[in-house]
Amino acid sequence: MCQILASARGDLDLLIALELKKKPHMQDTLGIAAQLLDIGRNAEALEWVRKPGRRTFGEADDGLSPERVSLEARILDATGDRSATQALRWRCFEARLSAGILWEYMKQLPDFEDIEAEGRAHAFALEKSEAEVALQFFLDWPRLDLAAKLITMHPHRWDGGDWHILPKVADLLEYDHPLAATILYRALLDNILDRARSKAYGHGAKYLGKLDLLAGEADQIHPRGMVNHATYLAKLKTAHLRKSGFWAREGDGEPKAPQASGVRRPVWIEDDG
Template sequence: MAKRPAAPKKTLTAPNLAVLGADRLAGLLMEVAGGDALWKRRLRMELAGEVGAPDLALELDKRLTALGDSRVRVSWRKRPELIRDLQSLRRMTVDRLAELDARLAFDRMVGWFDLYPGLAARVKDPKGELALLFDGATGELAALASALGPEGAVPILSDALATRLSEWASWIGRGVGDLSPAVASALLIDLTRGKPRPTGRLALVVRKLAERSGDLDAWIAAIPDDDRARPEVGSVMATRLAAAGRAEEARAALEASRPVAPPSSRWSRKAEPAPPPPEPWLEAEIAVLDSEGRAVEADEARWVLFERTLSPDALRAIIARLPDFEDVAALDRAFAHAAGYFDPVKGLAFLMSWPALREAAEMVEARGAELRGGHEDTALWAARLSARYPKAALILLRARARTLIRLGSGMTDEVEGLIHEAESLATLAGDEGHAAFVAGLRTDMGTYR
């Protein structure tokens, strides 16, 4: 077997460049840096890093100060160069200085982030590239804070939030997933202990820190009282309290957010009823009932949820709790409900995804006139039913073709393919209406053109 030829020595790879030797590479770098200020700064910083962390920190400070003090407006032509400069500073801080001194690196990273307000005011950035650059560095900021630890990082982050809340609330919130639980917990305590209840952006940060540190009480305390009456908020509170084994508090949170009837109007003779609870509230009610040990009522609530939403998860939870044979009866009940669901397409989608193909085919044949072919999976459903239930598959293909024509698509390749498949299925199912179906499509083409 012939040997594979070696990689060309002219290819730009690190091993090939190493062959040039240190002196030659140094000369080439000096030549490149002579006409590029960014490269010159980068090389100076690399050399400073070889001397030690304080020297590298000093070089970083010089550039951070220059960028922060500048008032020169940056056009869209100059923006890419500025972004390259900021990326270089970020990499030197995260990749080089952090290895030498975590505290110095974290301080410079905070200084790098503090450049943003001034830069945003003088940089023409219609695409938002500058904001994306800073948002993308929040994970590295959190990692540096975690490496430094609570004692060093928390006072700096707390001060940043106190003096520059708008930007820092967003950055800490974005990076909280990369923040160590120890730092998150210490920052949470610093922001809340002995201080007024947080509001606005600070409350959002507190909730994210509480989630990261696992402090449920702090998370709840940061939710405004008015929001707790909203079903979408109260349901989350109730679910988390139930998961923590605090059933009584979970029940209180759930009931406080139960939808209520709108206030009666003096012009209305009849009071309006309370709106039905949203799906998340129903799911929370199940969790609360389970935490209270009310298993029978919890299963009844699961049936209510399923019958309203056709939630597969709710049905699986019901089935999992039933003994043998009873689960069969429960499935029959669920499939019958799905087949008669007020939205026939959603009911069919549930039956096909479970899967319950026999019940799906029976539903299609029984409610074919109600079905529309707008669902993107209609043709796929027909293909799955075609082998055993060709009549149901034929109904779905025809519905899909009619819908596409009535949407103005014309006789596209997709429609022609559906017609061809429908013809084959019509023969298999003993259906003699294919010619009339095609004639109807052509009539629709003229009507809906």
């Protein structure tokens, strides 16, 4: 309440004094730094933005969150230290592959240098060990062609348990990048069958239908070590022969209702998952 009153009065010094009474991990360091920057108290703003302060749950304690770096870079810009600003932004990009930070970095570059920097950033992302983070970057940028390249560079890396992300990515890539889409659909289908996730068999049937449609193009360009669709399907049937609940759905990607009564009834409704 005291801080609300201090803010209403425009008394930033009182607001800061009250903030300092909190435990360090509870202090709104970024909020105070932003307000100090707004009134030109740049040295104090820089001190506050670099304090540990409050963090999002699970955030790495490396001082390189895109939100914090973006603010610190603005403060450094205000002090005229452009080289330190750009070095900080690039360091943050390498650590987090933040599309927003890369965009801020490139905006400060002269013409043509931004093109070279973008190419350097893309090359770094393709070589990054955390392929999932790189994939998100290419989706955010967006460069679907590079997302597809990343997927095909690491065909066995993708976790079919990421059902809240991979189906959407595969759907985006189907038309122009059938091999990358195939890799993701196989990962999703393998996860469903390997774990006998019977409630997801409807989704699995849909993914198998997608694989059937993509096979004509994907089989022509699949890399060494990746089998063609016919071989993949044969192995799938051998490994999961007894999963009749799934194979009953093969053919149209939709579940087949029980036939005992002679009446077809919907028994499964597909959702976004």
